[in-house]
Amino acid sequence: MNTLPQCRLLAHSDSPHLSQVHTGFRLLRQAGKISLQYTFADCRWRNQLFLRRQPPLGGMYALLNDQHLLYYDVRDGADFDETALATADVYFKRSYSPAHTPPAWQAKVKPLGLNYEIYPDKADWADVRKLLAQPSLSRYTLRHLARLVSQASGYPLLFVPTLGNIHALPDPDSEPRVLFMMHAWDPEEVADLPEAIRHDRHVVNQMRAECVRALRQTFGERFYGGFAHSAYALKHYPDALLPERGASDKASYLQILKNHPICIATTGLHGSVGWKFGEYVAFSRAIVSEKLLFPPPQGFAAGSHYLEFTSPEECVAAVSRLMTDTVLRQQLMQNNHAYYRQHLRPDKLVGQTLAQVLGGEHVF
DSSP: OOOOOEEEEEOOOOOGGGHHHHHHHHHHHHTTSOEEEEEOSOEEETTEEEOTTSOOTTEEEEEETTTEEEEEEOOSSSOOOHHHHHHOSEEEESSOOGGGSOGGGTTTEEEOOOOOOOBOSSOOHHHHHHHHTOSSOOHHHHHHHHHHHHHHHOOOSSOOOBTTTSOOOOOTTSOOOEEEEEOOOOTTSSTTOOHHHHHHHHHHHHHHHHHHHHHHHHHGGGEEEEEOOOHHHHHHOGGGBOSSGGGGSHHHHHHHHTTOSEEEEOOOGGGOOOHHHHHHHHTTOEEEEEOOSSOOSTTOOBTTTEEEESSHHHHHHHHHHHHHOHHHHHHHHHHHHHHIIIIISHHHHHHHHHHHHHOTTOOO
16 A cells, blocks of 8 residues: 655745645645645755755745655746755756756756646645744735735635635636736836846836737727836836726736636746736636747647737737637637646646656656
8 A cells, every 4th residue: 555655845935936836735635645744943954954044935845755855946037046956856947948957957957837826725724833933024924924814814804816716617608808917027126136137127018018008009998908006117107007006906806817818928027937827827718928938848838728929019919819719719718727727736736746756656
């Protein structure tokens, strides 16, 4: 009789980027597929000292069966955590590209997949312990505290994106309407930001603004979108704002998303695939996306799961195609729903990483 895989998570970081991985492990435990424990304090694995006051904010370690040390890197860009790369046996990377992976590490580094913020439908004691273990009250910690209070009390202090409210079945009869809601990144928001990153933010903003203008002009009332009403967006992109100031909060955005089967995605910071892309897949949307620098694994591809563009004009053309080609639009929606169920649900995403390490006899 096979024993359950034993998983121990080094839960030092409270970054929302890691919520998907934490949720995946929790769901696997709830399904009786793994044994799960947490380490919240300073510890030593493989003669490596891990201090909770120096957490890897964009990543998390997991010890599997006391034999395999895994690292989950959920940061935006293609760069690596050098310590984790040297320490871990397998390094699962969100923004994965073979071209950006050092040749010596090709066998160790593997793609993780799309990333988005999502939590279990119910909080548990591990969430509380993780908060109490944080060395300081960061904005992430305070936000998680509000999330836990909201879940425990039932009062909407903060909208919580959970497994139950971040997915939807395809609706083949939905009217073909287009959605593109996003934020403008302020190049001056962070002091001493390198000039290359400032330029990257400007390029991201410009592409988004130009797409909004072109889509609005072409599709009129069939299009809903624009920048959230930040001070930076109000100053620099007044003609490309959302129609309503409050539309960009998470709960409002998801409600609007349900009524728009065609959704636009552009490149995120550091060339990343943003959270909205993962949410689009979970909601079974027909996606039109700027060319992906870090394509998701497991066969996710342009033409079958999304249509690709490299300019605002190509974006409009791809949307026009989906507006008129009902069969293609519905096929993209069905393909994304299948991908979510088979690969993107947090338990599926994490389960497939464990299966790669343990071998084919383990099915999650």
